Amino acid sequence: MPASRLGSAGKESGLMSVLSLPRPYLLFLGDVTDLSYAKTAAGLRDWVPDQCVAEWALPGNPLRLGLPVMNPAEAARAGARALVIGAATMGGALRPAWVPALLEAMEAGLDIISGMHMPLASIPDLKSAAERLGRQLIDVRRPPADLPLGTGRKRTGKRLLTVGTDCALGKKYTALALAQAFTRAGAKATFRATGQTGILIAGGGVPMDAVVSDFLAGAAEALSPDAPADHWDIVEGQGSLFHPSYAGVSLGLLHGSQPDVLVICHEFGRKRIIGLDAHYPIPSIEEVIELNLMHARRVNPDVRVGGISLNTSKLSEDEARRAIETESRRTGLPCADPIRGGAAFDRLVEACLEPEAALAQ
Amino acid sequence: MPASRLGSAGKESGLMSVLSLPRPYLLFLGDVTDLSYAKTAAGLRDWVPDQCVAEWALPGNPLRLGLPVMNPAEAARAGARALVIGAATMGGALRPAWVPALLEAMEAGLDIISGMHMPLASIPDLKSAAERLGRQLIDVRRPPADLPLGTGRKRTGKRLLTVGTDCALGKKYTALALAQAFTRAGAKATFRATGQTGILIAGGGVPMDAVVSDFLAGAAEALSPDAPADHWDIVEGQGSLFHPSYAGVSLGLLHGSQPDVLVICHEFGRKRIIGLDAHYPIPSIEEVIELNLMHARRVNPDVRVGGISLNTSKLSEDEARRAIETESRRTGLPCADPIRGGAAFDRLVEACLEPEAALAQ
Known part of the structure; x- marks a missing residue:
């Protein structure tokens, strides 16, 4: 895929306070x-x-x-x-x-x-x-020195944020795949990176977990500045509101991103939060939707859920198809594994781009 | 008030990763x-x-x-x-x-x-x-260099956290007054400071808003370590889950503090979030309770609300009494202005210390 399809942070967009490689x-x-x-x-x-x-x-x-x-x-x-x-x-x-x-x-x-x-x-x-x-x-782990404080000011343009039931289950990949698919569908879209690998791919961004906490929301605001009304920033999510180590990062990013659309990322079958000795169960997709929407509405009352990105990497093709169909039926939302793509992913992309498509599911 | 009544962070408690002055x-x-x-x-x-x-x-x-x-x-x-x-x-x-x-x-x-x-x-x-x-x-604005990542591990001892409908309305003062009142009531209590003035008062603590965001919850965990079962850490809250600039700090502190009791701090009559050009209304006390409990239950299913700390500094004595009574009746929770103290504050302290007292309100 040509890099231009993912857009490019930094120089061309004239961003302040954002790394440019x-x-x-x-x-x-x-x-x-x-x-x-x-x-x-x-x-x-x-x-x-x-x-x-x-x-x-x-x-x-x-x-x-x-x-x-x-x-x-x-x-x-x-x-x-x-x-x-x-x-x-x-x-x-x-x-x-x-x-x-x-x-x-x-x-x-x-x-x-x-x-x-x-x-x-x-x-x-x-x-x-x-x-x-x-x-x-x-x-790329070191954030820019001149990050602003968050202002909560409503910005122009549209934003999609990937959020998760846990860390490390496909939020970056989902955002990249959506940015690519949006562009393929004729929409203007820029992938906005919030972690080191994403920043290398995008050629810029902000490593959110390295930002001083007072500037979390401000960094996210700087990452997706005012844009034309029909332009989408596809923001790479970080952590999870339910992760007892990193939820603060997730909330700062959620507020600062002012998302119009959330895509919920989940790994099929994962039962407990990773990286902890203590047992923390993975929250249900419904809980993740509810809590993310409660926070996101604070900065954008019109925020909606575009659908579910289901990581089915541990399943066979058949099992994955069944899991995706079951999850979609259960939640009433488009569901797809972006790595597998296919018609399910096309429907997820459509639903993110067009609210009417989501409602018709 | 003797300093010993507020306890002392740092050396005597053997805290790691916490400033000691x-x-x-x-x-x-x-x-x-x-x-x-x-x-x-x-x-x-x-x-x-x-x-x-x-x-x-x-x-x-x-x-x-x-x-x-x-x-x-x-x-x-x-x-x-x-x-x-x-x-x-x-x-x-x-x-x-x-x-x-x-x-x-x-x-x-x-x-x-x-x-x-x-x-x-x-x-x-x-x-x-x-x-x-x-x-x-x-x-004291500079955090310790050796902060750990959050683990989510349940710690011994009891914790109270002051949370707010906004910034700058009395979370520090409320925590200080509660720590003092707990001690006066014969409980073991230590004030845990999370901002610069609080750190100077306590002789130690962590300036949460200056912590690198990855370490937010870990810093809060380090601030209130394992303690005897009957000991209370009274943790100074920061920001608000509803503040579009600082909510990430508030959530990291909430998760890391694992509070058993929340005290909701609010300024009577404040209509909009301070410090922003954009208009953000102050959330209702009920919304603040709901969202804080949803997050706090993630790390401590038994968390409860002790009551409301109402800043009535702009009211006359009579107006303040009426406002406190009205708020207490409306919410069914003990309500007091710690600066005014009195019987209402004694009831709030009792309710924080004794769940039965709260239920009997």
């Missing part, structure tokens, strides 16, 4: 040989292939993403403006073995972009090389 | 001649007089709080451990005229505590003097 990218895989540790790179390849000039791994690493293989000098000649660290490590630390490669990239004229916990500038060799060469070291 | 204080008034710009100092004098060794103003400033007047050397000899900047300026910047006084305090052996926006260490003369003399420059 240099693109296109050279995807760096380091010495990571397992694709599950190179999800960031794989996500970029899948969602913004025309922003991915090439891939590059350390010598001897056989991992390939299917892009042209180039070293930094070759990638720079081919138009790349930044190297993205597309590999992850346990603990989020940068491996010392990667540093010479990053220095080589800066020498070749590339900025460095990282989504790791450890700030790039905390590595003295990288910091001094960046200063000497005039390159940027960009940590 | 050196006390007692010398209260510094600078060149501020208007008491309304010295509210921090006045609040400390009122709530923790035995932690206030003395007051000190710049030469020629006639403002007095009624404490002994001492210079830093005298205050240090009288036991003071820190100078608190008890005066405020428009914009939160520190006045250059104050710097020599702060240097004199450090020379006399005192640490410096500030609740201003501008970090103390951003003033080179203060920074170098602190390093040279081994003094602390403590900004």
Whole structure:
């Protein structure tokens, strides 16, 4: 899919207070040989292939993403403006073995972009090389410094927000798939990223969980500014109002996004909130709808639910179809798994775009 | 009121991840001649007089709080451990005229505590003097560096949280008054501070609005750790679930506090949310109860509403009494203005301590 279809945060939209990344990218895989540790790179390849000039791994690493293989000098000649660290490590630390490669990239004229916990500038060799060469070291986990406070002012344009019964069940993927489908359907739509992988895909955004809490709603407001009346911002959700660790982030994002449409994301069969020792049951979809609408109406009385995005990745094709049909019948809402797509997803997209379609379900 | 009645965050309770301030204080008034710009100092004098060794103003400033007047050397000899900047300026910047006084305090052996926006260490003369003399420059707006993520684990002991229909209507005052009244009634109670003035009063706490949003609930959990079964943490609320700028802070604090009892704070007659150009009506007390309980039950199914704290500061004595009675009858809950105290406040305290009392109202 061409990147333009997902829109682009930052420069072209003239956003303040939002990260804006240099693109296109050279995807760096380091010495990571397992694709599950190179999800960031794989996500970029899948969602913004025309922003991915090439891939590059350390010598001897056989991992390939299917892009042209180039070293930094070759990638720079081919138009790349930044190297993205597309590999992850346990603990989020940068491996010392990667540093010479990053220095080589800066020498070749590339900025460095990282989504790791450890700030790039905390590595003295990288910091001094960046200063000497005039390159940027960009940590997408670090929010912009000039975030405003939330104002609650009603903005022009339309907004869709993905919300969840839990963390890590498809809110980003759903928002990306909806932005793509909206554009395909002829609507103007921009994916608005709120987490590090989303920000790399969009070329900008705000890492909501790293924002100082006083500025949560203001950051979300800055992320989806005034727009033409027929333009959709498709905002990547974070956390869940029902998650005892992260609900504050979800509420700040919900208020600041002023959504016109909510899409409820759920993983079929998940029984308990992940990442906690304490047992917290997954709330019902109905509870999630009720509580999100109560809060969203505070900033937009006309907010409605577009439908349900059901993650059926653990089901067979047949089981998934049945689960989707059952959930749709039970709730009276369009339901689809965006990864499986198909007619169910088309109906979900229609319902999000056109309230009448949703009511006719 | 003796400070010990409000308990003390920090060292004695062995809290991790929570600010702990050196006390007692010398209260510094600078060149501020208007008491309304010295509210921090006045609040400390009122709530923790035995932690206030003395007051000190710049030469020629006639403002007095009624404490002994001492210079830093005298205050240090009288036991003071820190100078608190008890005066405020428009914009939160520190006045250059104050710097020599702060240097004199450090020379006399005192640490410096500030609740201003501008970090103390951003003033080179203060920074170098602190390093040279081994003094602390403590900004109570800056949260501890080692905050944990929220776990949702049920903790021992009891917790009361003040929540509001808006910001700035008495959540801190209500929590302080309840902590004092609980102690007077023979209960073990500790005031837990979540904003800068509260932190100065308590001698510790976490400035919730300055916490990185991922750690909101974790910070609130750290603030009120496991305690004996009959001990009450009285947690100072922040913001409002209905405030479009700050609701995320309120929800993180609500989840992390795991309250057993909520006290709803409201200002009589306030019609719209303050601090916004956009018009947001004040929610009804019933809406505030419903939404706070929905969220609070997620972390503590047994949570209940103790009653209503009604700010009647704009009413006459008679009007206030009628307003309090009307609100109590209308909602079926104990209602009082803690500043006015009296029998209504005693009933509110009883209802918070004893669920049976609340039901019998």
